[in-house]
Amino acid sequence: MATDLHRRHALAALAGLGACVLAPGAAFATAGDRVYLAAAWEHRGSFHIGVLSTHEGAGQALQVHATLEVPTRAHGLCVLPDGSVIATARRPGDWLVRWRPGAGGEPQWLWQDGERSFNGHVLASTDGQRLYTTETDAETGASWVVVRDARTLATTAAWPTHGIDAHELAWDIRGRNGGAPTLIVANGGVPTAPETGRVKRDLGAMDSSLVRLDAHTGRLLGQWRLLDPRLSLRHLAWSPDGALLGIALQAEHDDAAIKNAAPVLALFDGTALRGVAAPEPIAQRLHGYGGSMAATPTGWAVSCPRAHRIALFSLQGDWHGLVPLPEACPLAVRGGALWAGGLASSLQNAQAAAPLAHPHGAGLQGARLDNHWVVLKG
16 A cells, blocks of 8 residues: 555656656757766755766766656666666665657656565666566565566566575676576675665675576576675676676675775676775775776776775776765766766766866756766767
């Protein structure tokens, strides 16, 4: 009943606001060096997904190009071949939306029925015909990968992730399964309960793992864990050559000193999973919290919003340094260059010796970007 009431109130509120707004003069197309990013953000108590745009080069403002107000905080985003943006609520979430910026028409909403909740991430098949979401069973707490028809959003299959608190999922480009595609899923392992939402319970029972699943049948093909059970595996990115998977970590230790010094990066080579530590005393400045994850030709980047910095590593895991950026959170790679979103400005070539700053325009003043954004192809 509470879910139905929330749903009715949210839909009524969105209908009253008109929900979808296209910025003046905005046309959904790329011209020259213009950059478009699908993103999620909070602004003055309301939540949005949308498209942000700017021109390459220092001093060019990052502007809201198109926006859709959503009922609660969004998290992961996925862009389909037809230009549709798929977004889902952060865990425990009850909505998913398919929206085509600038194309007209109403967004397509899907609401959970109370049996499961969304865990904040969605992945599309290469042809854009199927969607894969991580979800949690409301009664048992077990996590699932749910397969949906991208056109109707109807469920076509559901597979256990063999863990709890499943978070991001990615195609396994190294998987060997007789030619069949495979999925990698990060089980965050943090125990919660439906009645208490995001409140963490019994952290001594944490069980975070990385699993490989057959993408046709959901069969478990492998499972890996770090030696430290209090490190939650969250976000994923492949190295440019596909040799390594980088995983952003979030520490859940009871001891604050241990938690603050914990690694924010793990690497997976297809057979083994290992944590990568930053040197002391730098590690303690990261507070054991990795936000977003990206890989460039020069190495790994992990945003650390609690440290207001981006941690950089070589592709082999060697420490490269810190990039200051207040409330650094979303990361994406365009043409080998790292784009990083902050509170009042964002960075182009954030991994370079001299990053280029993009101040946030009027529509983003005071906005807080969520963990993820996606570069849109021109």
